[in-house]
Amino acid sequence: MVMKVRLKELRRRAGISQLKLAMDLNMNQNSISRYESGKREADYKTLIAFADYFRVSVDYLLERTDDPTFHP
8 A cells, every 4th residue: 555655764764763753643563564565454544543643634645646735
């Protein structure tokens, strides 16, 4: 899944660890690692949680657009 690239990029730009992201989203660090490596695919609820956390659109996470802005 392409989300792995954007998720890792967003996390690194924010200067946070996988553990910090996991704790903030009430997940475990292994899940974040698996999303970033492509070994696990996020369900829609998780995609929304990542998008809300980083204040980007789900389309941006999925690389359907290069515009990170959420347009309701």
